[in-house]
Amino acid sequence: MTTVDGQLPSQAQEPSASEASAPGLLARLDSWLERAVDHVNPILVKEARQALKSRQFVVTYSLLLAFAWGWSLLGIALLMPGVYYSSGGRFMLVGYFLVLAIPLLIVIPFSAFRSLASEREDGTFDLLSITDLSSRQIVTGKMGSAVLQMLVYYSALSPCIGFTYLLRGIDIITVFLVLGWTLLASVMMATVGLLAATIARAKHWQVLVSVVLLLGLAFFAFIWTYFILAFVAMTPPLDDISFWISVFAVICFYAVFIGLGVFGAAGQIGFTSSNRSTRMRLLMLLHHFLWIGWMTYAWVVTMQEGALWFLTFAGGIYWIVMGALMIGESGWIAPRVRRGLPVSYLGRMVLTWLNPGPGTGYVFAVLNAATLAVVVILLGIVAQYNAFRGAPFDSGLAAGAILGVAYLAAYLGVARLITLAMRALGVQGGMILPFVTTCLLLVLGALLPYFVQFWLEGFHEPPYSLLQAPNWAWTLNEVADAGSLPGSTSGLGFSLQSGFVLVCVFALVIFFVNLVFAYREVEQVRVDVPDRVLEDEQQLHPPKVIEAPRTSPWDEG
Amino acid sequence: MTNGQPMIELRRLYRFFGETKANNDVSFSVARGEVFGFIGPNGAGKTTSMRILATLDLPTYGDAFVDGFSVINDPDRVRRRLGFMPDYFGTYANVNCAEYLDFFARAYGLTGADRRDAISKTMRFTGLDSLAEKPTRGLSKGMRQRLCLGRSMIHDPAVLVLDEPAAGLDPRARIELREMIRQLAAQGKAILVSSHILTELAEMCDRVGIIEQGQLLVTGTVEEIQNQQTPRSEVHLRILGPNEPCRVWLERRAGVQNLVVEGSAMRFSHMGSEQAQVDLLRELVAAGFSVVEFGARSLSLEDVFMQVTRGAVQ
Numbered sequence: 001m002t003t004v005d006g007q008l009p010s011q012a013q014e015p016s017a018s019e020a021s022a023p024g025l026l027a028r029l030d031s032w033l034e035r036a037v038d039h040v041n042p043i044l045v046k047e048a049r050q051a052l053k054s055r056q057f058v059v060t061y062s063l064l065l066a067f068a069w070g071w072s073l074l075g076i077a078l079l080m081p082g083v084y085y086s087s088g089g090r091f092m093l094v095g096y097f098l099v100l101a102i103p104l105l106i107v108i109p110f111s112a113f114r115s116l117a118s119e120r121e122d123g124t125f126d127l128l129s130i131t132d133l134s135s136r137q138i139v140t141g142k143m144g145s146a147v148l149q150m151l152v153y154y155s156a157l158s159p160c161i162g163f164t165y166l167l168r169g170i171d172i173i174t175v176f177l178v179l180g181w182t183l184l185a186s187v188m189m190a191t192v193g194l195l196a197a198t199i200a201r202a203k204h205w206q207v208l209v210s211v212v213l214l215l216g217l218a219f220f221a222f223i224w225t226y227f228i229l230a231f232v233a234m235t236p237p238l239d240d241i242s243f244w245i246s247v248f249a250v251i252c253f254y255a256v257f258i259g260l261g262v263f264g265a266a267g268q269i270g271f272t273s274s275n276r277s278t279r280m281r282l283l284m285l286l287h288h289f290l291w292i293g294w295m296t297y298a299w300v301v302t303m304q305e306g307a308l309w310f311l312t313f314a315g316g317i318y319w320i321v322m323g324a325l326m327i328g329e330s331g332w333i334a335p336r337v338r339r340g341l342p343v344s345y346l347g348r349m350v351l352t353w354l355n356p357g358p359g360t361g362y363v364f365a366v367l368n369a370a371t372l373a374v375v376v377i378l379l380g381i382v383a384q385y386n387a388f389r390g391a392p393f394d395s396g397l398a399a400g401a402i403l404g405v406a407y408l409a410a411y412l413g414v415a416r417l418i419t420l421a422m423r424a425l426g427v428q429g430g431m432i433l434p435f436v437t438t439c440l441l442l443v444l445g446a447l448l449p450y451f452v453q454f455w456l457e458g459f460h461e462p463p464y465s466l467l468q469a470p471n472w473a474w475t476l477n478e479v480a481d482a483g484s485l486p487g488s489t490s491g492l493g494f495s496l497q498s499g500f501v502l503v504c505v506f507a508l509v510i511f512f513v514n515l516v517f518a519y520r521e522v523e524q525v526r527v528d529v530p531d532r533v534l535e536d537e538q539q540l541h542p543p544k545v546i547e548a549p550r551t552s553p554w555d556e557g
Numbered sequence: 558m559t560n561g562q563p564m565i566e567l568r569r570l571y572r573f574f575g576e577t578k579a580n581n582d583v584s585f586s587v588a589r590g591e592v593f594g595f596i597g598p599n600g601a602g603k604t605t606s607m608r609i610l611a612t613l614d615l616p617t618y619g620d621a622f623v624d625g626f627s628v629i630n631d632p633d634r635v636r637r638r639l640g641f642m643p644d645y646f647g648t649y650a651n652v653n654c655a656e657y658l659d660f661f662a663r664a665y666g667l668t669g670a671d672r673r674d675a676i677s678k679t680m681r682f683t684g685l686d687s688l689a690e691k692p693t694r695g696l697s698k699g700m701r702q703r704l705c706l707g708r709s710m711i712h713d714p715a716v717l718v719l720d721e722p723a724a725g726l727d728p729r730a731r732i733e734l735r736e737m738i739r740q741l742a743a744q745g746k747a748i749l750v751s752s753h754i755l756t757e758l759a760e761m762c763d764r765v766g767i768i769e770q771g772q773l774l775v776t777g778t779v780e781e782i783q784n785q786q787t788p789r790s791e792v793h794l795r796i797l798g799p800n801e802p803c804r805v806w807l808e809r810r811a812g813v814q815n816l817v818v819e820g821s822a823m824r825f826s827h828m829g830s831e832q833a834q835v836d837l838l839r840e841l842v843a844a845g846f847s848v849v850e851f852g853a854r855s856l857s858l859e860d861v862f863m864q865v866t867r868g869a870v871q
Contacts, residue, residue: 038663128664
C-alpha cells in the first residue's frame, strides 16, 4: 500500500518530460507529433487507443483481410485463364466492395452507436460532460474514431484495389467514386448511429433502438450495394458535365445533412440550459437555400414540371419533419442564451425566429415553406414571360405550392396547439410527442375524410368533394391534375376551389393563433452579462496593451 | 475568487421529480479550505444536490453557485473550477490507469508538459504510480476510488464534490482517503463530501449539514449541532450492592430515560446539562447509594443524526 503524503498537482515542482527529452531527429519528431496530438479531439485519442485494443476491431480486421485474400484467390481462379489477356478489374472490384461493405456500412455505424450508448450505460457520460469538452466535441470525437476505423479498413484493402486497376477494365475515376461514395455513406450511417444513441435513455428503449438501427443498417447496406453494383455495371457518363453537377449537388446536401446529424446528436446530449437550436436552424436555412438554388437550376436546365413538383413536394416534407421536431422544443430560454439575443429592431425582427422555442420553430418552418412557394410562383411568372427557354408554366403548380404551405401551417399549428394542451395537463414526451402528433394528424387527415365519404357513397369510388378539404394527399393530387389556379376558366371545379379557400383560411387562423401563443418567446429580451462573468472573461482574455509607436530612434521606452 | 465569497453556495434549491421533492429549499455555503459533510439517509437528496452542483442536473427553482458562477447560466465556468467524484466509478474497457488519467487531463484542456506533470503528480498523490499500466477494470475497490479521486482533481479544481468517497473501503483505505481530503482542504480547496460513515465525517469535516426528505434540517460544526439539540448524555452507572433500589430511585428522577440494567451496571439517557448530571450524582450519594462508577458521554454525530432525522422516506 502506498502512502498518502504525496504532493498535490499545484504543489510539486518537477522537471517536465519535454525538458528532459534528448535532442535528436526521432526525439524531435516524437515531440512534434505529441504536440500535434494535443490539438486532436481527446475522444478520438481515447477511442483510437480503445478500438485498436478491442476484440471487435481485431476480429473485424482479421475477417476483412481473410475475405479479401480469399476473394483474390477465388476471383483469379474464376477468371482463369482469361485473366492473362482479358480485363477483369470490374469483376474483382465488385468482390472487394462486397468485402468492405459489411464493416463499413454495418459494423462501424453500429460501433459508433454502441460507443455513445455505452457511455451512458456505464456512467462515463456524466464524467465526460463535466469536462471542458463540449457535446459537439464528444459527438465529433466519436465520429472521428469511426472515420479512423474506416480509413484503417481502406488502407488494409488498398493493395487489392490497386490490383483491380492493374487488371484493367475499370478506370481509376470509377474506382475512386465507388470508394469515395461508400466512405461518405458509411460516415452518414455513423452519424445516424450516433443520433440513434441519443434518442433513448432507458435500457428497454435502447434495446429497441439498437434492433431497429441494426435492421435499418442492413437494409441500407443492401440498397447501397445494389446501387454500387448497378453503377459499376454501367458505363458511368464521366464526360457528361451534368453528371458531375448532380454529384456536386448531392454532396452539398449530404454535407449539410451530416452537419444536422452532428448538431442534432450534440443538442440531444448537451446541457439543458444551452442554446441547442440556433445552429441547427442556421443549418436548416443553408439546406433551404441550397434546395432553392438547385431547384431553380433543375427547372432552368430541364424545364420539366414534374421535377419541379417533386422538388417542391420534397421541400414541403422536409419542413414538416423539421417543423414537427422544432415545435417540441422547450419554451424556456435560459438567461445565458438571453445574453446573446439581438437588441436592434431589425435584428429582433429577423433573428428572433432562430431562437430556441416551439413558437419560433413553428413560424420558422412555415416561413421557410412559404418562401419555397414564393420561389415556385416566381419561377412560373418568369417562365410565362419566357425569360428563358421552355414551355409555359402550369399555374397548377403555383396553386399546389400555396396549398402545400397552407396544409403545413394548419397541420403543424394544430399539432403544436395539441402539444401545448397536453403539456398543460402534465404530459411531457419531449420532442417525440409533437412529432408523433403531427404524423398521426397527417395520416388521420388523409384517411378519415376518404373513408367517411367512401362510406357515405355506399362503398363506391367517390369523386372529389368539399369533404376532402382536410385530405392533403387527395386535394394536392386534384390540384396537380387540374393544372391551373382556382378561379381560372379551365381547371379546378367548385369543390376544389372551395376546398382551396377553406384550407387557406383555416391555415391563416391557425397561424395567427399560434403567433399569439408564441408571444412569450418573442418578447424575450437580452439580459446583461453578470459582473463575475465579465471579471472572469477579463482574466482569461486580458485586453492587449497596445504600445505607442516609437517616435524617435533614441526612444527606447 | 472574489474575497469573502463562498466557493460553494446553494441558494434556495428545489428539485422535483414528479411528486418527489428531492431538494426542498436547500441552502448552505462552503468557504475556501473548508470540508463540509453532507449527511442524510438514502434518498434524502444529497446526490441530487451534488449533481446540480456538478452541472449534471438543473434545479426546478433556485440556483447554486461555484466560485460565484451559476450552475444554470455558466456551467462551463463552473466545470473548470469543480471536480466531481460520483458514487459510481465509470470505467472504459481496454484502458489502463495512466491512459484513463491522460484522457481526462486532455478533456480538461491540459496539454504537453502540463498534462504529463498533472498526471504524474496525481498518480503520486493518490498512490497509483505503481499501477499506471494496470487496466482500470482490474482495479480493487480502494484503488478505483483513488483513481476516481485522481480523475476529479486532475485539473486542479478549487472545489471538490465527493459523493460517498469512502463507500466500500476497508478501514486503512478509509483513513488514507480521509488524510488525502484533509490535505486537499489544507491546499485551500472547498470540499463537499457525503458519507454514511458518520464517525469519519465527524473527524474530517469542519462543518456538517443533515438533510432528510430534501430538507436541510441543521448545519454547523459538530459541536454547534450537538448544542442545538436537547442536552442529552448517555450515563453509565455502577454501584455497590443491589441495583433494584437504585433503579426504582432513578426512574422517579426527572430527565432520566431509557434505563437499562446490564449486570451489575446501569445505563440511561440523561436529559439535562452537565450541572444537572453533577446534581444527580450528588443526590445519588446523599441517598445512600455507594457509587463506584458514574460516566457521562455527550452525543456523538451518530446520536445527533438519529435524534435529528426521523428515518422517513419519500
